[in-house]
Amino acid sequence: MSAAVATAPAPATDTGAWSLLTDDALVVHSAPGTRDLVARWLPTSAAPWTERGDAHSRRARIVVSTGAVELAAPDERRTLEFSRFEAWVRADDVLVRSENGSGAVVDATRHEARVHVAPGVFSRRVDDTHYLLTLVSGLLLGRLHRPLAHAAGVVAPDGGGWLLVGDARAGKSTTCVNLARAGWSFLSDDHVVLARGKRAWVEGWPRAVHLDLGWADGRSTGERGSAPAHALAGVTRTRRAPIAGLLFPRVVADEPTSVARVSASTAFTRLLRQSPWLMADVACAVPLAALLADVASLPAYEVRLGHDCYRDARPLLAALADAGAPGIQSSPAAH
Numbered sequence: 001m002s003a004a005v006a007t008a009p010a011p012a013t014d015t016g017a018w019s020l021l022t023d024d025a026l027v028v029h030s031a032p033g034t035r036d037l038v039a040r041w042l043p044t045s046a047a048p049w050t051e052r053g054d055a056h057s058r059r060a061r062i063v064v065s066t067g068a069v070e071l072a073a074p075d076e077r078r079t080l081e082f083s084r085f086e087a088w089v090r091a092d093d094v095l096v097r098s099e100n101g102s103g104a105v106v107d108a109t110r111h112e113a114r115v116h117v118a119p120g121v122f123s124r125r126v127d128d129t130h131y132l133l134t135l136v137s138g139l140l141l142g143r144l145h146r147p148l149a150h151a152a153g154v155v156a157p158d159g160g161g162w163l164l165v166g167d168a169r170a171g172k173s174t175t176c177v178n179l180a181r182a183g184w185s186f187l188s189d190d191h192v193v194l195a196r197g198k199r200a201w202v203e204g205w206p207r208a209v210h211l212d213l214g215w216a217d218g219r220s221t222g223e224r225g226s227a228p229a230h231a232l233a234g235v236t237r238t239r240r241a242p243i244a245g246l247l248f249p250r251v252v253a254d255e256p257t258s259v260a261r262v263s264a265s266t267a268f269t270r271l272l273r274q275s276p277w278l279m280a281d282v283a284c285a286v287p288l289a290a291l292l293a294d295v296a297s298l299p300a301y302e303v304r305l306g307h308d309c310y311r312d313a314r315p316l317l318a319a320l321a322d323a324g325a326p327g328i329q330s331s332p333a334a335h
Helices: 035-041 126-143 172-181 264-273 282-296 314-322
Strands: 017-019 026-030 060-066 080-082 085-089 093-097 103-107 112-117 148-155 161-165 185-188 191-196 200-205 210-212 224-226 240-251 258-261 300-305
Touching: 026 035, 026 126, 035 126, 060 126, 085 126, 093 126, 103 126, 112 126, 126 148, 126 282, 148 172, 148 200, 161 172, 161 200, 161 264, 172 185, 172 210, 172 240, 172 300, 172 314, 185 191, 185 240, 191 282, 200 282, 240 264, 240 282, 258 314, 264 282, 264 300, 300 314
Parallel strands: 026 060, 060 112, 161 240, 185 200, 240 300
Antiparallel strands: 017 026, 080 085, 085 093, 093 103, 103 112, 148 161, 148 185, 148 191, 191 200, 200 240, 210 224, 258 300
């Protein structure tokens, strides 16, 4: 969630509106005073949106405006907490609030969220804007039966999309960049949206990429910063792809890179961990769980990332090929 590697969306169109998915199923509108904050959160793939006459029965929208709003905590127990926010998820509506006066009211039946940004607060805490809009997007997309997951995505040369799922600093960004430099296509290194068609699909929500500050020199410093400009130079970018499998990376620097197949139940549990808002909404939990279970039933591998593949995808590709990962072959070189 950081520095620019791809060109960011235009910071403000006349309408202050952007489409976030290839089929325009989720649109965000920003009022004056919030456009810069919204633009910092937007995926770099977001496109300026102009309201059209074509009705889209499955379109969701987020409307962001400034101004504190009274969002009193309901009497019932909150459904979930996410960063500084707490949420109450009910059949027809969702309330999201924080103590600073910012929050959101979601009309779940109309697929519309009204996000309120308290004046002066979020300009000092940009991360809060990111978490609030991510949570609201996750809940709205859930009602469209499209899970939003904290995961990365790349596309193998055969066209199959692979999800890289794990906590922060698990090695997702580095592995994405290494695979992209080895001839794969880049979807996203932070968030993806899943969807069901004839098969499960993934669409990337790419943002700026952070890598270890020593990545360019082939060493790990433990500090992350802006990816070098050449890191994704010439890399092919793809918006969406059918899902072929899942990788669960974690860094084990002192060991050689290794790969082991994991069960569907393990894959499901780990995938669900990166979509914490999905099971909070009872109204759509069943179809969302079914989609995640279908994705988890695809080939899934735990990847122990050694320092041997810190800037070189070849050891990882060789380990995946040896493990029988479909459509993956060892790469002779990375550029």
